[in-house]
Amino acid sequence: MRSSLPLEPLTSDEEEEPLRELITETSIHDQAEEKTNYKQETEITYTPYKNSFASRLYGIPRLATTLTAEEAWTSPFNSRKLKPYIRRDYETIQQKLRLLWDIIRYPHRNDPNWLPPPASPIDFCYFQKEHLDQVNDLLQKCFWPGIDVSENLLFPDFSIVAMYKRLVIGCGFMTPQAYITYIAVAPGWEKSGIGQFMVYHLIQTNIGKDVTLHVSANNPAMILYQKFGFKPEEFIVNFYDKYLPDGSLECKNAFFVRLRR
Numbered sequence: 166m167r168s169s170l171p172l173e174p175l176t177s178d179e180e181e182e183p184l185r186e187l188i189t190e191t192s193i194h195d196q197a198e199e200k201t202n203y204k205q206e207t208e209i210t211y212t213p214y215k216n217s218f219a220s221r222l223y224g225i226p227r228l229a230t231t232l233t234a235e236e237a238w239t240s241p242f243n244s245r246k247l248k249p250y251i252r253r254d255y256e257t258i259q260q261k262l263r264l265l266w267d268i269i270r271y272p273h274r275n276d277p278n279w280l281p282p283p284a285s286p287i288d289f290c291y292f293q294k295e296h297l298d299q300v301n302d303l304l305q306k307c308f309w310p311g312i313d314v315s316e317n318l319l320f321p322d323f324s325i326v327a328m329y330k331r332l333v334i335g336c337g338f339m340t341p342q343a344y345i346t347y348i349a350v351a352p353g354w355e356k357s358g359i360g361q362f363m364v365y366h367l368i369q370t371n372i373g374k375d376v377t378l379h380v381s382a383n384n385p386a387m388i389l390y391q392k393f394g395f396k397p398e399e400f401i402v403n404f405y406d407k408y409l410p411d412g413s414l415e416c417k418n419a420f421f422v423r424l425r426r
């Protein structure tokens with residue numbers, strides 16, 4: 166039904182004016198902001214891959230084949246610069262690697278043009294937090310449960326970790342007082358010189374101090390230490406009694422050996 170009252174204008178001309186102004190001001194402001202954003206966007210010409218979203222999805226390609234820092238880093242122990250790699254061994258073809266190569270080569274055996282992918286070295290580097298879980302796991306398998314070497318992150322100068330790509334295949338630790346606490350090579354990677362290089366490195370890190378350690382009385386590692394000139398000083402009965410779990414076949418008696426300088 167139509168109203169009988171006359172229709173009145175909703176707003177007068179004077180009231181509309183400030184609104185128009187506001188709209189114009191806002192749109193000018195928006196346009197200016199858009200222009201600045203556009204300018205900023207066009208100024209970003211290149212995003213380094215490591216900062217990009219793609220890197221979060223696919224990872225850093227370098228880290229797909231290694232597990233060590235990209236550049237030299239500072240030791241928390243004495244602020245010395247530690248290199249990303251102590252040594253990269255491209256020469257030793259370890260028994261496990263030979264098997265791996267045979268597996269890779271097998272499907273291409275009839276293709277004379279097939280080229281194998283580039284070989285990865287065995288890398289030796291200083292202990293970093295990225296290695297911690299794998300290192301603890303390896304030491305617990307080789308020695309006894311509950312080993313945690315996170316304290317050694319405070320003095321990485323006296324450590325060494327052997328890796329094949331991202332896999333920890335060996336590790337060795339020493340205290341700043343030159344006492345070797347642990348040295349181990351993962352099962353299947355032994356007898357190719359990894360243990361020998363790790364002992365050599367640890368000895369070199371503390372020149373001038375006698376290097377000491379305890380070794381179980383029936384451990385063949387004694388042969389390795391004797392090669393470097395370690396001499397037994399003491400025979401300790403039941404030294405490993407509080408460490409080795411019940412039923413362990415390891416000998417609980419130990420030699421205390423010393424490398425004199």
Ligand SMILES: CC(C)(COP(=O)(O)OP(=O)(O)OC[C@H]1O[C@@H](n2cnc3c(N)ncnc32)[C@H](O)[C@@H]1OP(=O)(O)O)[C@@H](O)C(=O)NCCC(=O)NCCS
Pocket residue numbers: 307347348349350351354355356357358359360361362379380381384385386388389392
């Ligand atoms: C001991 C250990 C670290 C040696 O590592 P590795 O990489 O196999 O040692 P290497 O290949 O460098 O061997 C160097 C030398 O040590 C001696 N050696 C090492 N393991 C030996 C073994 N099982 N039997 C006899 N000699 C052995 C050899 O003389 C060898 O030299 P050679 O190959 O020229 O004969 C490794 O066997 C290991 O992790 N064992 C279990 C953990 C352990 O007992 N650690 C020592 C605690 S004190």
